[in-house]
Amino acid sequence: KAGVTQTPRYLIKTRGQQVTLSCSPISGHRSVSWYQQTPGQGLQFLFEYFSETQRNKGNFPGRFSGRQFSNSRSEMNVSTLELGDSALYLCASSLVPESSYNSPLHFGNGTRLTVT
């Protein structure tokens, strides 16, 4: 069974630009969550999607948005990029929503975004 696939693996963007990251969950998984990982802040929850609906959202500005398609694939968009948005963005999928307490997350290898 293929794991969570994130594309692209690396991205370099300039301040002020926007970027779209893609995530394909494990086959059969309907819940997709996004995390930002930085050396200073660690791993922070961005948002979770299930059945094309945003179920949960972390404490990030509105420049960060996402969506989920009918095939459970998800995209994350960051507009008006800032230097501080440089990070590893991780996507994770699970069978059921993350709100199901014991449901483990399966992570992709991430997209490393560098903003210059």
Added chain:
Amino acid sequence: AQSVTQLGSHVSVSEGALVLLRCNYSSSVPPYLFWYVQYPNQGLQLLLKYTTGATLVKGINGFEAEFKKSETSFHLTKPSAHMSDAAEYFCAVRDLMDTGRRALTFGSGTRLQVQP
């Protein structure tokens, strides 16, 4: 809201020695606890998850974690370290957010170094 604290950002052991990575959670309700491992340039891999009622939880790669409610701890151990165990380890808890829904909240991580 719950949180997790990982004591020691760096731990160094010799190959064959005991590995002990510490995690304490802050909550009075039954926790939903996980340990993840991250190898360089990769995403997070689930090592194990707490199961209600258990005190010792076995995971992959010979790791296990002991749940101690009286100490609010969920420390990760491995009897004999292997060079391939060198990685960063994250303790996580399913935390209740301001949205009223739960999301996985991670500790700051412990980087394990294994000396030959």
